[in-house]
Amino acid sequence: MAEADPGLLRALPAVPEIRVADAADLDRRLRGADRPFVVRGLVADWPLVEAGRRSGKDAREYLLRHHKPVPFTVSVGTEGNDGRLFYDAAMGMNFRTFRGKLPEIFAHIDSAETVTNAPPIYLASINVRDFFTGLHEANHVDLGDRSALASIWVGTRTRIAAHNDIPHNLACVAVGRRRFTLFPREQFRNLYLGPIDNTPAGRAISMVDFHHPDFSAHPRFREALANAQAVEMGPGDALYIPAMWWHHVEGLEPFNILLNYWWRQTPRWMGQPQDALNHALMAIRDLPSDEKQHWRELFEYYVFGDDDQVVAHIPEGGRSILDPLTAESAARLRAYLLRQLSR
Known part of the structure; x- marks a missing residue:
């Protein structure tokens, strides 16, 4: 009660x-x-x-x-x-x-x-x-x-x-x-x-x-x-x-x-984290457990980690969106995501 x-x-x-x-x-x-x-x-x-x-x-x-x-x-x-x-x-x-x-x-x-x-x-x-x-x-x-x-x-x-x-x-x-x-x-x-x-x-x-x-x-x-x-x-x-x-x-x-x-203390051109969560619900949550675990590790590696090994082996100037984002690279990434989501 x-x-x-x-x-x-x-x-x-x-x-x-x-x-x-x-x-x-x-x-x-x-x-x-x-x-x-x-x-x-x-x-x-x-x-x-x-x-x-x-x-x-x-x-x-x-x-x-x-x-x-x-x-x-x-x-x-x-x-x-x-x-x-x-x-x-x-x-x-x-x-x-x-x-x-x-x-x-x-x-x-x-x-x-x-x-x-x-x-x-x-x-x-x-x-x-x-x-x-x-x-x-x-x-x-x-x-x-x-x-x-x-x-x-x-x-x-x-x-x-x-x-x-x-x-x-x-x-x-x-x-x-x-x-x-x-x-x-x-x-x-x-x-x-x-x-x-x-x-x-x-x-x-x-x-x-x-x-x-x-x-x-x-x-x-x-x-x-x-x-x-x-x-x-x-x-x-x-x-x-x-x-x-x-x-x-x-x-x-x-x-x-x-x-x-x-x-916000982040630039306006950065995406909304909620959008990333919503997309992950659609794309990852219902995968088989072994695949979901692998994606968890990839997110830790690319998104949540802070390890130089992610880019150390890639020549400077060729790291694309793995470099710190700028307004220009964020715009390219956003355009790419829109094309993918519209398929």
């Missing part, structure tokens, strides 16, 4: 908090960090934060003054799920996705803000520069020379299952409150991940209901919790989440806004 204990997450160790003096100090902290940290009040002076302190409606009106007249994608869940956007019993989604103009979406949020157990309404990962004019310029974090993607997340009370992201992430609460529960990368085995391809938002998610964990069905989740950290954040607070760390996210107030920044 599931154990209902929403307070379980509040008893976890807290994410460490730091202070930063200025943008240069933040840059230094980010470059040296391999674990999450919180900066209280980092964006407390944003106009959006100030509007949200007055009311959720003031925050929505602030966004409407900056929005572009283009369709926005919005997810609308079902009643009685405690705001959880997840799978339904048939492993479809327990929410529907619509396209609409932002004033119309906000009108629905206006009417739902005071309704108990209203269906969750959620606008996820909206590109700030593509969908708003002047919002980024008035509300942003100086991240130095990082080429960061700025996204905004707007919604009512929601629960987003634990997942991870390939880029590094600086998440800034602008309106409302959010609770993050974080797990190191290696805890993926203890989070009971769902499908890779059929996901609510493009990344595999934990199948564990964090408010009602069923330890008989998911016994290793206890080990995940033993390695977890949690933090509750208010307007102006920021959280750094290193690449590939797992995070469960809750919007705690009737109306919540978060802005986040994603960046």
Whole structure:
């Protein structure tokens, strides 16, 4: 039987908090960090934060003054799920996705803000520069020379299952409150991940209901919790989440806004590791065991190893993609892969 204990997450160790003096100090902290940290009040002076302190409606009106007249994608869940956007019993989604103009979406949020157990309404990962004019310029974090993607997340009370992201992430609460529960990368085995391809938002998610964990069905989740950290954040607070760390996210107030920044420390021309995993599932996983073991050894030799013997016997200038990749050699490899995959 599931154990209902929403307070379980509040008893976890807290994410460490730091202070930063200025943008240069933040840059230094980010470059040296391999674990999450919180900066209280980092964006407390944003106009959006100030509007949200007055009311959720003031925050929505602030966004409407900056929005572009283009369709926005919005997810609308079902009643009685405690705001959880997840799978339904048939492993479809327990929410529907619509396209609409932002004033119309906000009108629905206006009417739902005071309704108990209203269906969750959620606008996820909206590109700030593509969908708003002047919002980024008035509300942003100086991240130095990082080429960061700025996204905004707007919604009512929601629960987003634990997942991870390939880029590094600086998440800034602008309106409302959010609770993050974080797990190191290696805890993926203890989070009971769902499908890779059929996901609510493009990344595999934990199948564990964090408010009602069923330890008989998911016994290793206890080990995940033993390695977890949690933090509750208010307007102006920021959280750094290193690449590939797992995070469960809750919007705690009737109306919540978060802005986040994603960046990678690898060149843009490098491929996505998830694509390589997906291809390996198709090409390697179901091979006979002896062949699969041989491919494991080849991956160790060519991909995961760091041994000069891989190229020492090949003349310089003739090593092709076995040399460190460049934008040009990556482009050639990508073109080759596309030709192979299109057969």
